[in-house]
Ligand SMILES: Nc1ncnc2c1ncn2[C@@H]1O[C@H](COP(=O)(O)OP(=O)(O)OP(=O)(O)O)[C@@H](O)[C@H]1O
């Protein structure tokens with residue numbers, strides 16, 4: 504159950520096209536977003552299921568990053584942003600007055616395009632997120648060591664770095680840095696992990712390793728990943744959402760979207776005819 508849900512939902516909109524077996528992590532209803540006068544998201548209503556990997560795809564500038572950033576309200580950091588509509592994370596409207604943005608961002612972690620470890624040790628990077636949330640204060644030294652080991656094991660980095668935990672994180676390869684950035688979310692026990700083109704700075708070998716890691720996060724976490732790479736979307740996601748000019752054009756199982764897209768625009772995009 505969510506750490507941010509403190510009272511029952513107040514949404515006015517009925518869920519759409521959801522089987523009873525599907526639990527939802529994220530729902531938006533009639534979501535619009537403006538940067539100043541420019542409308543970047545238009546009437547976005549989407550249901551993102553719990554415990555699966557959902558891809559956000561579409562041409563440059565269609566609003567993928569903007570939509571992703573709505574889910575932890577990080578858009579609010581980017582200047583003159585206004586939104587209307589509802590966003591529910593685990594059945595809680597994230598704009599309700601009793602929602603703590605800090606708590607929301609614990610529950611909804613984010614990984615960026617370029618790995619962004621801090622220029623401190625590998626060990627301290629893993630604990631950094633907890634420090635921001637004061638969650639490590641009550642831990643003993645050995646409990647902290649256990650937290651670090653568990654997170655690094657979960658991202659398959661422990662054996663590589665266990666003998667140099669005091670080394671600066673920036674000495675790691677980009678792929679290892681990106682794994683570390685995922686590892687440092689885990690001690691906060693997030694429900695959802697947002698990834699904005701997490702492999703775009705990596706070489707082919709790094710991409711494969713990070714994709715394998717993302718795959719291993721399925722079930723325990725809900726993952727939403729933005730990607731430009733259609734082969735990656737096909738390989739690494741369970742469902743895909745295709746966006747164009749701030750609107751959702753199609754949302755379906757990835758296998759269905761790639762085999763039998765319902766919209767001509769989706770078909771043209773995934774065939775590489777524009778974008
Ligand atoms: N901070 C901002 N201020 C003003 N306009 C913005 C801002 N951020 C994004 N935009 C505009 O909003 C639209 C959607 O941008 P967004 O970055 O979400 O697209 P995207 O699909 O992630 O693109 P890309 O694939 O290039 O990363 C674009 O037209 C972009 O220029």
Ligand SMILES: [Mg+2]
Nearest residue numbers: 567568569729
């Ligand atoms: Mg983007």
